[in-house]
Amino acid sequence: MSEKMKVVICPGHYPAKPGAQYYGLSEHTEAKKVVNFLMNGLKTKFDVFTFIGSLSEKIDYVKSLDNVVLALDVHFNADDDDDTNDLYGRGTEVLIGPYCKNNKTVDVATSIGMSISTILGIPNRGVKPGWYKMDNNKKDVDAFVRDLPDMGLIIEILFMDNKAEYKMLLKNEHMKMASAIALGIQRSFAIELAQIILK
Numbered sequence: 001m002s003e004k005m006k007v008v009i010c011p012g013h014y015p016a017k018p019g020a021q022y023y024g025l026s027e028h029t030e031a032k033k034v035v036n037f038l039m040n041g042l043k044t045k046f047d048v049f050t051f052i053g054s055l056s057e058k059i060d061y062v063k064s065l066d067n068v069v070l071a072l073d074v075h076f077n078a079d080d081d082d083d084t085n086d087l088y089g090r091g092t093e094v095l096i097g098p099y100c101k102n103n104k105t106v107d108v109a110t111s112i113g114m115s116i117s118t119i120l121g122i123p124n125r126g127v128k129p130g131w132y133k134m135d136n137n138k139k140d141v142d143a144f145v146r147d148l149p150d151m152g153l154i155i156e157i158l159f160m161d162n163k164a165e166y167k168m169l170l171k172n173e174h175m176k177m178a179s180a181i182a183l184g185i186q187r188s189f190a191i192e193l194a195q196i197i198l199k
């Protein structure tokens, strides 16, 4: 009996500590919308799992599953800059474990970043090693890729404090964001996924 490959797709942060807050938008809530579409799109080819909880609980959850090929933590970026310098913090980036030795994970990270950049029409900041980063709650969110070096990726879809980019959240373009991530995964794994974009 053939078993599907396992992927874990989590929204960044959790209800008690929901991450960045800008323009009435909450990072965790916005990420969850993308995750829901993405889970739906990937389930034809993968066994899809998700988890909502603190970072350490989330990492333990992924480690408790056998043979996970990919674990995604979906975030939105912010540079806490004042909005007059709106060109500084923009674009998409994918963080990878600094000690990642899995070429497949590097490949899928690159593919997802390129796909988001192309489909959303925003700069591609590239794939970066996730060494350390403080979020609004002083948590080191990059632990997700350091503690899951061979399958963990943090996707920072866009900057939710950048005018040109947060408008995509206000316009409910979460399905488009999920489609972009799915397309990146599809290309990297050379598989055909169900269409997420409905129109």
Ligand SMILES: [Zn+2]
Pocket: 012, 013, 019, 020, 027, 075, 076, 135, 141
């Ligand atoms: Zn975040």
